Amino acid sequence: MKLGTKLTLFNTISKLVIVVLFVLLLPVLIHNINRNYTDSWLRGQQEKVLKQVQLSGIDTYIKNGEGYGSYNALLKEEYVSMDVDSTSEEIDTIVNERRLVEGDTIQYRILSHNFKIGKQNYLLEIGKSIDTINETTVPLQSIAFEILLGMVLLTILADQFYSTYILRPLNKIIRTKLIGQKFPLRTPYRKVRTTTSDFEHLDISIHKMIQTIESTFQKEREFISNASHELMTPISILQSKIENMFGSEDITDEVKERLLELQRILNRLKSITKTLLLISQIENEQFLKEDKVSVAELLNEVHDEISIRLQQRNIHCEISIPGDWELQGVNKFLLFNLVFNLVNNAIKYNKEGGSITITGYIDNKSRVIEIADTGIGINGEQLPHIFNRFKKFSKSLQQDSFGLGLPIVKSIADFHHILIEVSSEEGTGSSFKLVFPPEMSKNQ
Amino acid sequence: MNVLIVEDEKALTEEMELFLHSNNYICETCYNGTTASERISTNLYDFILIDLGLPDYDGLDLLKEAKKYNPEAACIILTARAEVDDRIKGLDLGADDYLPKPFSLLELQSRMQAITRRKFGLKNSVMMLGEFAIDLTNRTISHGTSQVSSITRKEFDLVAYMLLHKNRTLTRSQLSEHIWGSIVNDDYDSNYIDAHIKNIRKKLNAFGPPDWLETVRGLGYRININN
Numbered sequence: 119m120k121l122g123t124k125l126t127l128f129n130t131i132s133k134l135v136i137v138v139l140f141v142l143l144l145p146v147l148i149h150n151i152n153r154n155y156t157d158s159w160l161r162g163q164q165e166k167v168l169k170q171v172q173l174s175g176i177d178t179y180i181k182n183g184e185g186y187g188s189y190n191a192l193l194k195e196e197y198v199s200m201d202v203d204s205t206s207e208e209i210d211t212i213v214n215e216r217r218l219v220e221g222d223t224i225q226y227r228i229l230s231h232n233f234k235i236g237k238q239n240y241l242l243e244i245g246k247s248i249d250t251i252n253e254t255t256v257p258l259q260s261i262a263f264e265i266l267l268g269m270v271l272l273t274i275l276a277d278q279f280y281s282t283y284i285l286r287p288l289n290k291i292i293r294t295k296l297i298g299q300k301f302p303l304r305t306p307y308r309k310v311r312t313t314t315s316d317f318e319h320l321d322i323s324i325h326k327m328i329q330t331i332e333s334t335f336q337k338e339r340e341f342i343s344n345a346s347h348e349l350m351t352p353i354s355i356l357q358s359k360i361e362n363m364f365g366s367e368d369i370t371d372e373v374k375e376r377l378l379e380l381q382r383i384l385n386r387l388k389s390i391t392k393t394l395l396l397i398s399q400i401e402n403e404q405f406l407k408e409d410k411v412s413v414a415e416l417l418n419e420v421h422d423e424i425s426i427r428l429q430q431r432n433i434h435c436e437i438s439i440p441g442d443w444e445l446q447g448v449n450k451f452l453l454f455n456l457v458f459n460l461v462n463n464a465i466k467y468n469k470e471g472g473s474i475t476i477t478g479y480i481d482n483k484s485r486v487i488e489i490a491d492t493g494i495g496i497n498g499e500q501l502p503h504i505f506n507r508f509k510k511f512s513k514s515l516q517q518d519s520f521g522l523g524l525p526i527v528k529s530i531a532d533f534h535h536i537l538i539e540v541s542s543e544e545g546t547g548s549s550f551k552l553v554f555p556p557e558m559s560k561n562q
Numbered sequence: 563m564n565v566l567i568v569e570d571e572k573a574l575t576e577e578m579e580l581f582l583h584s585n586n587y588i589c590e591t592c593y594n595g596t597t598a599s600e601r602i603s604t605n606l607y608d609f610i611l612i613d614l615g616l617p618d619y620d621g622l623d624l625l626k627e628a629k630k631y632n633p634e635a636a637c638i639i640l641t642a643r644a645e646v647d648d649r650i651k652g653l654d655l656g657a658d659d660y661l662p663k664p665f666s667l668l669e670l671q672s673r674m675q676a677i678t679r680r681k682f683g684l685k686n687s688v689m690m691l692g693e694f695a696i697d698l699t700n701r702t703i704s705h706g707t708s709q710v711s712s713i714t715r716k717e718f719d720l721v722a723y724m725l726l727h728k729n730r731t732l733t734r735s736q737l738s739e740h741i742w743g744s745i746v747n748d749d750y751d752s753n754y755i756d757a758h759i760k761n762i763r764k765k766l767n768a769f770g771p772p773d774w775l776e777t778v779r780g781l782g783y784r785i786n787i788n789n
Binding site for chain 2: 358359371374378392393429526
């Protein structure tokens, strides 16, 4: 789940929990508030009544021992009563009690208070109907709920907007700094604009990490490049010496055979060094991509170069490529070597008398060249490693090779942004698909 | 022909000198750019072989000087720093060829010969091999009045290379390097040369015996020619 979604979800849930809790607590709260309010109202009324009694005298209300009573006429929401109290103990309570008023039993909040005038005790009761007290609770609760819900929704929306806004630099860092980062770096470091220091920190840390990787890559490439260059001169000297010795008259054939052996070994060293140098040159982008190549012509050239190998192993090679296919923005030398190595492998790992099919077709708007053979195939375990340098597999035929053929292919393909798809079945054959980027196929 | 070899690696210079000398070139050697610069401005050469990796001099500057003081000379750049840029710059500055190290001495001679043919116009570019006439300019092999048209480009290259180094045994790897040297792949030892030679023999045999093409047992092949 995305960080933004998580934050919003958490905010929503926590707010909802608080709101629901509040709404559930609301009746109790309102009840308490109402009671306190009613109680103090009752006290106030008591004061008023007592003051009135003092002013008017108790006789105004109680005559001949008959109690006084007064209530709101119809609804009987409130009432006041005074009576002679026979008990002598002090009473001063507020309780909920039922009273029968004109045939209706009504629950009241009743204040009972006794007071003395002269020697006589009197009991005062002031009551307020509970229904009246509680009638505001339910609407209050629902209004509160609605308002709060509205507010929660609003804050969620605001949260959503804000978290999207605040997380934007993070997305940008991931998109521009991590995904699709290629080495060597072609674009200079550009700071991601953010006011969040954590993201700034992240950006800088990633940049530092990438710099470390870049410099390691750079060092490795430089090493390979320098090492290969440095090896070239001694190899050159050895080769010249061997050639001169081989050419001289006063050397026996026996010695010449041994020189031949030396030459073979030197050749091997030379091939490896040259190949490594080529790969490092490709990776250092030392080649231009300015050629325009006719695919059919290129394949014919490869076929020309390689026909002797096909003939030797009695392998049939079928090429079917649209004649008008042209690739632009490529390096012809490299592309030739790419195809050569793939076809060469298709021969090397083929069966005697097998066949190779090279087809060109359009798949999903991209041009694809597929080179399929009827060879020994590659097993599933080895498949992910075939492009690794110096990786050799035991099943490779007795052919002399040092495992740099496919790494050359891979580095040339990467350099041209050509996608390679390999599928293979052991014992049946392999198929290498080259998927060309669309910009290579544009005709002017 | 006069050749100036500018190469700081003494051992390599000696081998080049030895080889070219045995092929009737007159060689002078310099181990640094300063001496080379002096020689270039005072003497005249037919060939100047310049190593780009000189310790005291930019080889490309030396090339410019050579073009100035020795405009007739053919310049070949030799370098271990096979930077693609260098190659383009060198050829832009008027180098006649570019040979990345490590190179075969036979290849060097072949390049020099090709330049000679191109630049100075070799008079006799048709050579007789037994009953066959090899035309190096038009790249054809003919027998009497009929042309051996089935000979492929690669096959002709092989014959021409062996002819250039006539009476000398060429190993399979030397021949391979000549015809497949520019291709980078991971085979370092192959017997495809044998297949090529077999084809050449078969094609020529239809016209006459190519008895001048000898298989030197265990070593390689050789074209024998006496004159």
